[in-house]
Amino acid sequence: MNAKGIISGIIKNKGPITFKEFMDSALYHPEAGYYSKKEVFEEDYITSSRFDIFANGVSVAFSDMLEKCNGDTIIEFGAGDGRLAEKVLKRLSDDINYIIVERSEKMRNRARARLKNFRGVSFVDEADLLGSKINGIVFTNEFFDALPVNVVVRGKNGLEEVYVDWMGGKFVEVLKEPSTPDLEEYFKKLDVELEPGCRAEVNLDAVKYIQLFGDLIEKGFVFTIDYGFPSEELYTPERMDGTIVCYYNNAYDFDPFVKVGEQDITSHVNFSALVEYGTLAGLDLTGLTNHLYFLMSTLNEHAVEDFESAEDFKFIAFRMGTYKVLIQHKGIKRPHLRCLQMTPSFGYWNRYNYQGQLEMEFLEE
Numbered sequence: 001m002n003a004k005g006i007i008s009g010i011i012k013n014k015g016p017i018t019f020k021e022f023m024d025s026a027l028y029h030p031e032a033g034y035y036s037k038k039e040v041f042e043e044d045y046i047t048s049s050r051f052d053i054f055a056n057g058v059s060v061a062f063s064d065m066l067e068k069c070n071g072d073t074i075i076e077f078g079a080g081d082g083r084l085a086e087k088v089l090k091r092l093s094d095d096i097n098y099i100i101v102e103r104s105e106k107m108r109n110r111a112r113a114r115l116k117n118f119r120g121v122s123f124v125d126e127a128d129l130l131g132s133k134i135n136g137i138v139f140t141n142e143f144f145d146a147l148p149v150n151v152v153v154r155g156k157n158g159l160e161e162v163y164v165d166w167m168g169g170k171f172v173e174v175l176k177e178p179s180t181p182d183l184e185e186y187f188k189k190l191d192v193e194l195e196p197g198c199r200a201e202v203n204l205d206a207v208k209y210i211q212l213f214g215d216l217i218e219k220g221f222v223f224t225i226d227y228g229f230p231s232e233e234l235y236t237p238e239r240m241d242g243t244i245v246c247y248y249n250n251a252y253d254f255d256p257f258v259k260v261g262e263q264d265i266t267s268h269v270n271f272s273a274l275v276e277y278g279t280l281a282g283l284d285l286t287g288l289t290n291h292l293y294f295l296m297s298t299l300n301e302h303a304v305e306d307f308e309s310a311e312d313f314k315f316i317a318f319r320m321g322t323y324k325v326l327i328q329h330k331g332i333k334r335p336h337l338r339c340l341q342m343t344p345s346f347g348y349w350n351r352y353n354y355q356g357q358l359e360m361e362f363l364e365e
């Protein structure tokens with residue numbers, strides 16, 4: 001049965017489901033979800049993982065971080081088909097333990113095949129990591145944006161949650177009481193007051209994962225690359241309708257109720273939430289930058305070979321240039337990282353970064 005049939009069956013059985021449950025099944029149902037079955041997955045969207053110049057930047061950042069924490073382990077969550085891991089491992093020492101946690105069996109199998117010749121690579125389930133501690137890095141590229149989210153609307157009498165119902169042969173939205181007090185709590189914690197009529201996603205799984213990542217680290221870094229904004233840019237009049245975006249055949253759309261199981265569904269990441277909730281697991285903010293500055297900061301002598309074409313560079317530096325790179329650390333005193341050498345130094349960036357290049361010269365190691 002296809003995803004539409006499976007999800008409508010669930011709704012017929014138990015009534016309307018939260019948007020999060022809908023998104024979870026549409027993307028991750030073991031037989032019918034997008035990440036389980038889509039053959040042409042790579043055609044729907046491009047991640048930076050396919051660019052060598054990006055892999056070079058990530059390798060430079062990894063080496064620097066491992067040196068700073070005396071670490072030998074990298075855990076990548078949501079590694080997809082392992083494309084980036086392959087490019088990075090070719091550039092790093094053989095002694096690194098590279099652990100992959102990937103929810104989709106299809107992606108995991110592709111990654112396993114791709115990485116079979118790297119002896120330091122292993123694949124584990126999230127549950128196997130509980131209670132473990134590493135000196136090293138927890139890394140993700142476009143992981144948080146792929147997590148299922150609750151959707152809320154600020155109504156006249158407070159928060160309402162978007163549920164999905166099945167009526168007249170179609171998925172439709174209905175508004176109901178929030179399914180959990182955690183949704184209200186989330187905005188309180190972030191000190192955000194949504195405007196009346198504003199719609200927003202709440203990524204409670206992101207809250208869970210950033211704390212898990214923090215718990216996994218004895219000494220080291222959480223290194224996140226994704227698209228999204230801090231709260232002050234996320235909940236603005238331009239984004240009153242929220243940030244759900246769907247991708248199909250390299251085109252985007254805003255309707256998650258069509259091509260169910262055939263299209264990717266994403267939402268923008270709230271970077272303030274990663275920073276705030278990260279502190280609960282002992283993570284301190286190292287810095288926030290964007291793709292473009294990250295690439296410029298990590299340029300080295302190999303980068304020249306890695307420019308496949310000027311078109312590729314334009315794509316990754318400019319079209320994806322606004323993607324964010326967030327780094328948090330634990331067990332290390334104010335590390336000074338090369339990949340954060342150049343950061344935008346205006347607006348909210350000031351709050352998330354070293355206060356300017358000059359001061360960095362005087363940071364204690």
Ligand SMILES: C[S@@+](CC[C@H](N)C(=O)[O-])C[C@H]1O[C@@H](n2cnc3c(N)ncnc32)[C@H](O)[C@@H]1O
Binds near residue numbers: 047
């Ligand atoms: C947008 S893709 C990005 C893949 C890859 N990092 C890249 O840059 O091309 C998101 C990946 O995260 C995986 N994923 C989603 N939720 C996950 C979870 N809870 N644990 C591990 N992997 C997950 C998906 O299966 C998918 O492969």
